[in-house]
Structures are given as C-alpha cells and as structure tokens.
Ligand code: HEM
C-alpha cells in the first residue's frame with residue numbers, strides 16, 4: 324500500500340485500537356456515557372478510513388494524487404478533532420461544543436473531497 328491508501332489504513336488501525344480500548348473501558352466500568360464517541364471512532368473512524376484506504380489502493384493513480392493527500396489531511400485532522408472533542412464534551416465540558424461542530428463541517432468537507440476524487444471512477448464506467 325502506498326500514498327493516501329497507506330495513510331488511511333494506518334489511521335484506520337489507530338482508530339480501531341483506540342475505539343476498542345474505549346469500548347472495553349465502557350463495558351468494564353458499566354458507564355456507557357461515551358457510547359457516541361466509541362460508535363463514531365469505530366464506524367466514522369475505523370470503518371470509513373478502511374473504505375477510503377481500499378478505494379485508493381484499488382485506484383493507485385488517484386491514491387497518489389495531490390487531491391487524495393489533501394483529502395487524507397482534511398478527513399484525518401477533522402475526524403480526530405471530532406472524536407477527541409466529543410469525548411470531552413460528553414465528560415461535561417460544554418464550552419468545547421463549538422470545536423466539535425466545526426470539526427463536523429470539516430469531516431463533511433472531507434467526504435465531499437472523496438466524492439470529487441471518486442467521480443472519475445464512476446465516469447469511466
Ligand atoms: C473490543 C470490542 C468492543 C467493545 C468492548 C465494545 C463495547 C461497546 C459498548 C459497551 C457499547 C455500548 C452499548 C450500549 O450502551 O447499548 C457499544 C456500542 C457500540 N459499538 Fe462497540 N464495542 C467493541 C467493538 C466495536 C466495533 C468493532 C464496532 C464497529 C466496527 C463497534 C460499534 C459500536 C456501535 C456503532 C455502537 C453504538 C450502538 C448503538 O447505537 O446502539 N463496537 N460498544
């Protein structure tokens with residue numbers, strides 16, 4: 324794996340480990356207050372990053388492009404800020420909500436960049 328594929332797969336593995344550790348802590352403590360954080364780390368983190376990784380692996384020319392690299396940075400920075408700030412928000416730090424909201428928009432912009440990068444594949448038929 325090279326380029327954005329490799330970057331996304333490394334990110335996916337980090338999300339998987341972090342999300343599972345949080346899941347085990349939640350289960351062991353019988354405190355499921357961080358369920359939305361765990362759910363987003365696992366699905367928006369581990370699963371989505373894996374899908375991006377395999378897409379860019381399947382289409383290496385797109386994966387090596389500047390646009391794919393840009394997509395990685397927007398999606399990863401916003402995603403990490405999203406789940407970390409969500410964790411602290413759910414711990415009762417209400418003042419962090421604006422950062423979570425901003426990161427959500429960053430995450431959406433990342434997704435739109437992926438749609439743009441994936442379009443040539445659809446056009447090629
Ligand atoms: C070490 C493995 C895992 C542990 C210990 C764990 C633990 C938990 C716990 C305790 C909850 C809260 C359940 C509740 O309050 O109803 C939960 C929810 C959830 N988990 Fe995990 N989990 C693990 C792995 C995963 C994986 C691999 C995924 C997805 C790829 C995942 C996705 C979710 C989702 C989406 C929810 C929210 C479910 C809902 O909305 O009802 N989890 N998990």
Ligand code: HEM
Pocket residue numbers: 358359360362363366367371427428430431
């Ligand atoms: C722009 C980014 C996103 C925002 C702002 C967002 C927001 C939310 C909100 C407000 C909830 C309800 C939480 C609750 O009731 O406590 C939720 C639940 C959930 N979201 Fe997202 N979401 C985003 C992206 C995603 C993505 C990309 C995925 C999956 C690929 C996803 C998967 C889920 C799942 C599985 C749940 C149910 C888990 C739970 O109830 O805690 N979300 N999301």
